[in-house]
Amino acid sequence: MPTVLRAKGYRFSFYSYDLREPIHVHVTKDGHEAKVWMQPTAVAWNRGFRDHQIREVMEILESNRQLIETTWNERSGN
Secondary structure (H helix, E strand, C coil): CCEEEEECCEEEECCHHHCCCCCEEEEEECCEEEEEEECCEEEEEEECCCHHHHHHHHHHHHHCHHHHHHHHHHHHCC
């Protein structure tokens, strides 16, 4: 599971076998995890993050959208 980004204690990554799905990241921190779609940015599921943490995650993702999408496309061969 390649790590794309680390910010504010969050780890943003994706699974290689997920590369056939639309662009998304898995976010982990302190035993919590969420899956977030990138186009459009939306939470697919959330296991344990509070609302303020999800807002923080979304801000980080918006600020790093280009990096995430470029890395995804390089890994998936698009």
